[in-house]
Amino acid sequence: MTISRSKIALFFIFFIYLSSTSSSAKKKQHAPCKELVLFFHDIIYNGQNKANATAAIVAAPEGSNRTILAGESHFGNIAVFDDPITLDNNLHSPPVGRAQGMYLYDTKNTFTAWLGFTFCLNSTEHQGTINFMGADPLMNKTRDVSIVGGTGDFFMHRGVATIMTDSYEGEVYFRLRVDMKFYDCW
Amino acid sequence: MTISRSKIALFFIFFIYLSSTSSSAKKKQHAPCKELVLFFHDIIYNGQNKANATAAIVAAPEGSNRTILAGESHFGNIAVFDDPITLDNNLHSPPVGRAQGMYLYDTKNTFTAWLGFTFCLNSTEHQGTINFMGADPLMNKTRDVSIVGGTGDFFMHRGVATIMTDSYEGEVYFRLRVDMKFYDCW
Amino acid sequence: MTISRSKIALFFIFFIYLSSTSSSAKKKQHAPCKELVLFFHDIIYNGQNKANATAAIVAAPEGSNRTILAGESHFGNIAVFDDPITLDNNLHSPPVGRAQGMYLYDTKNTFTAWLGFTFCLNSTEHQGTINFMGADPLMNKTRDVSIVGGTGDFFMHRGVATIMTDSYEGEVYFRLRVDMKFYDCW
Numbered sequence: 006m007t008i009s010r011s012k013i014a015l016f017f018i019f020f021i022y023l024s025s026t027s028s029s030a031k032k033k034q035h036a037p038c039k040e041l042v043l044f045f046h047d048i049i050y051n052g053q054n055k056a057n058a059t060a061a062i063v064a065a066p067e068g069s070n071r072t073i074l075a076g077e078s079h080f081g082n083i084a085v086f087d088d089p090i091t092l093d094n095n096l097h098s099p100p101v102g103r104a105q106g107m108y109l110y111d112t113k114n115t116f117t118a119w120l121g122f123t124f125c126l127n128s129t130e131h132q133g134t135i136n137f138m139g140a141d142p143l144m145n146k147t148r149d150v151s152i153v154g155g156t157g158d159f160f161m162h163r164g165v166a167t168i169m170t171d172s173y174e175g176e177v178y179f180r181l182r183v184d185m186k187f188y189d190c191w
Numbered sequence: 192m193t194i195s196r197s198k199i200a201l202f203f204i205f206f207i208y209l210s211s212t213s214s215s216a217k218k219k220q221h222a223p224c225k226e227l228v229l230f231f232h233d234i235i236y237n238g239q240n241k242a243n244a245t246a247a248i249v250a251a252p253e254g255s256n257r258t259i260l261a262g263e264s265h266f267g268n269i270a271v272f273d274d275p276i277t278l279d280n281n282l283h284s285p286p287v288g289r290a291q292g293m294y295l296y297d298t299k300n301t302f303t304a305w306l307g308f309t310f311c312l313n314s315t316e317h318q319g320t321i322n323f324m325g326a327d328p329l330m331n332k333t334r335d336v337s338i339v340g341g342t343g344d345f346f347m348h349r350g351v352a353t354i355m356t357d358s359y360e361g362e363v364y365f366r367l368r369v370d371m372k373f374y375d376c377w
Numbered sequence: 378m379t380i381s382r383s384k385i386a387l388f389f390i391f392f393i394y395l396s397s398t399s400s401s402a403k404k405k406q407h408a409p410c411k412e413l414v415l416f417f418h419d420i421i422y423n424g425q426n427k428a429n430a431t432a433a434i435v436a437a438p439e440g441s442n443r444t445i446l447a448g449e450s451h452f453g454n455i456a457v458f459d460d461p462i463t464l465d466n467n468l469h470s471p472p473v474g475r476a477q478g479m480y481l482y483d484t485k486n487t488f489t490a491w492l493g494f495t496f497c498l499n500s501t502e503h504q505g506t507i508n509f510m511g512a513d514p515l516m517n518k519t520r521d522v523s524i525v526g527g528t529g530d531f532f533m534h535r536g537v538a539t540i541m542t543d544s545y546e547g548e549v550y551f552r553l554r555v556d557m558k559f560y561d562c563w
Contacts, residue, residue, distance in 0.1 A: 063267040064250040064436040067443035071253035081435040081457050085267050087298040105297045105326050106305045111477045112459040119478045123326035136324050136337045140477050140495035151508045151526025154337025249453040250436040257439035271453050273484040291483045292491045309512035322523045340523025
């Protein structure tokens with residue numbers, strides 16, 4: 006019995022050691038448990054594209070209208086969107102879901118946005134939602150936002166999404182590439 | 192000593208095996224560590240119900256006003272709300288807290304919303320806040336959003352909330368039933 | 378072999394016991410794995426402070442304008458902000474980042490807000506973003522919101538932030554102190 010106790014103690018120490026090393030390894034490495042790359046396409050209503058538009062400006066500071074983006078880096082504009090999601094960078098590819106939510110322009114002297122939105126995926130490959138939130142400094146090549154939760158195939162998932170402006174046409178069409186890396190997959 | 196080492200190794204293998212099975216079991220089962228069902232009641236300001244209203248339209252696309260919901264499935268409307276929360280489906284039951292935040296209508300051809308809100312609970316049973324975010328396709332019987340965090344009794348909690356439209360009267364009163372399942376309880 | 382099996386069983390029981398106690402201990406204690414205190418400074422545009430303003434009202438209920446906060450506890454106002462973050466309570470200290478996002482006033486009879494915002498930190502000490510969401514009952518001395526995610530130095534972090542109104546001048550300048558406690562640090 007004495008021996009078996011000492012063995013348990015030994016094991017316990019060993020287990021503590023294992024936990025601490027595995028935890029410090031996690032700090033360095035962060036291998037994602039799931040990855041996914043998708044594109045979404047934002048067509049902002051400009052007063053002349055009602056049929057095609059997938060987003061509309063719904064709020065603006067006093068003195069601005071909501072048909073064109075406000076001057077001075079669009080500071081204060083809030084846009085609501087329902088954008089098609091595709092597997093590749095072609096707007097006309099069959100959509101695998103919709104990106105729904107809002108962005109707002111929040112700086113006076115450069116272009117930065119703040120995002121709160123959801124990917125609603127509905128395809129043979131993926132069923133469920135992914136919820137995103139974060140700052141989007143548009144002039145940077147890549148911007149990291151948080152994946153704060155999910156449902157369906159993405160039940161309780163968390164991770165980081167890297168957003169890139171893949172293409173744009175004036176201030177009407179924006180194509181965003183989203184590289185999702187999930188680190189908490191359940 | 193040789194024996195005890197081999198036993199530790201054996202145990203280690205056993206432990207790895209346990210971890211992997213328990214992790215794959217978690218993927219299938221997901222038993223909630225806490226459950227809660229609450230109702231909240233949304234009365235939208237329509238220009239004539241100032242005293243009773245708990246929500247107001249505060250943003251709309253150019254060409255719409257903010258007293259009535261915009262045409263075409265209310266696309267672009269943002270509403271801000273402070274709704275009473277009750278334990279049952281009766282608007283006049285004593286409130287156990289307030290649901291506070293915003294929703295926005297984000298599609299042109301059907302009714303879908305996007306939600307960001309907080310349950311502020313203040314009763315003998317529950318003290319604390321629960322934070323929600325997600326897409327709300329209103330025409331579906333049930334809609335799943337993420338519980339992304341909490342404070343007080345819901346410190347660091349995460350989970351999934353299933354929202355159902357329990358009742359509505361025209362476009363003024365909506366009663367929502369929220370089935371919360373927490374899977375990360377701390 | 379029989380002995381070693383019984384030992385493994387014994388250990389297994391011991392391990393289950395350890396897990397359960399450590400989990401119940403976690404419920405009581407919650408020692409943060411990281412702490413951070415920062416200040417941010419919100420100067421609301423009032424029609425006369427365009428150069429200095431860091432926030433603007435961009436949405437309001439029908440009948441209100443967006444230059445001054447709406448009557449009745451500002452119910453329905455949404456403000457968009459890009460506020461400097463400092464290490465101490467001095468507006469003129471060198472900023473270590475920007476607080477970007479939105480708040481909305483959501484009650485009719487008192488002052489409460491709802492917050493969705495990001496700390497974008499860019500200093501020698503901290504690089505990365507922290508994402509916040511929650512209710513902000515302004516009249517309370519302290520208000521707890523959720524830290525729902527992070528990137529960079531705050532990769533995948535979660536926690537609770539306690540917000541305090543450190544100072545204010547009329548309805549134009551607000552200084553907020555944010556005590557961040559992270560409990561999930563990666």
